[in-house]
Amino acid sequence: NAGVTQTPKFQVLKTGQSMTLQCAQDMNHEYMSWYRQDPGMGLRLIHYSVGAGITDQGEVPNGYNVSRSTTEDFPLRLLSAAPSQTSVYFCASSQNRDRGQTGTQYFGPGTRLLVL
Amino acid sequence: AQSVTQPDIHITVSEGASLELRCNYSYGATPYLFWYVQSPGQGLQLLLKYFSGDTLVQGIKGFEAEFKRSQSSFNLRKPSVHWSDAAEYFCAVAYNDMRFGAGTRLTVKP
Numbered sequence: 001n002a003g004v005t006q007t008p009k010f011q012v013l014k015t016g017q018s019m020t021l022q023c024a025q026d027m028n029h030e031y032m033s034w035y036r037q038d039p040g041m042g043l044r045l046i047h048y049s050v051g052a053g054i055t056d057q058g059e060v061p062n063g064y065n066v067s068r069s070t071t072e073d074f075p076l077r078l079l080s081a082a083p084s085q086t087s088v089y090f091c092a093s094s095q096n097r098d099r100g101q102t103g104t105q106y107f108g109p110g111t112r113l114l115v116l
Numbered sequence: 117a118q119s120v121t122q123p124d125i126h127i128t129v130s131e132g133a134s135l136e137l138r139c140n141y142s143y144g145a146t147p148y149l150f151w152y153v154q155s156p157g158q159g160l161q162l163l164l165k166y167f168s169g170d171t172l173v174q175g176i177k178g179f180e181a182e183f184k185r186s187q188s189s190f191n192l193r194k195p196s197v198h199w200s201d202a203a204e205y206f207c208a209v210a211y212n213d214m215r216f217g218a219g220t221r222l223t224v225k226p
Binding site: 033035040041042043044045048056058059090092094103104105106107108109110 | 122125148150152158159160162165206208210213214215216217218219
């Protein structure tokens with residue numbers, strides 16, 4: 001199994017450009033999520049999905065869109081990039097939820113995004 | 117509001133000394149609890165987790181953590197730190213989603 005994969009590893013954007021960060025997992029996990037990591041702030045949840053066709057907002061959803069058309073893929077879209085979105089982005093997935101709680105998450109290697 | 121607090125931003129310990137990293141949470145119900153470690157430029161690796169049962173859990177690399185319901189804490193410990201333990205450590209709690217603390221950066225002195 002490849003686990004959780006993310007592409008690209010590094011991206012430079014100009015303000016106002018759009019792009020999609022790709023995330024895929026081959027573990028048949030229901031739960032997938034996107035985080036951004038900024039110095040001194042840990043990981044902050046952007047969006048998450050509990051299954052195909054279902055998404056929800058996390059702590060910092062503004063400026064980002066997601067969709068979940070398949071179990072395997074969970075892309076993150078930046079519609080109009082801003083310098084404040086310069087960050088490292090991590091995708092994660094976990095197995096079936098138990099009693100409404102999210103299980104152990106497995107993380108991708110991250111995407112470093114620089115918005116000029 | 118749900119929150120996770122790691123009070124120590126940066127800790128320095130000598131190699132061979134003991135280590136305790138603190139984590140407190142604020143949730144309506146007992147969530148699942150995790151500790152992750154991140155080496156520079158790397159993703160996150162799970163050290164250990166608590167779902168239920170014995171409140172002292174053992175993890176990889178010689179780490180352990182103790183869940184104390186009365187204190188809403190889940191502190192990470194290691195009896196003897198190695199230079200390779202230098203990294204950033206994140207406490208996380210999960211209920212409907214997973215939330216992370218801000219992290220504690222560990223420096224190990226020779």
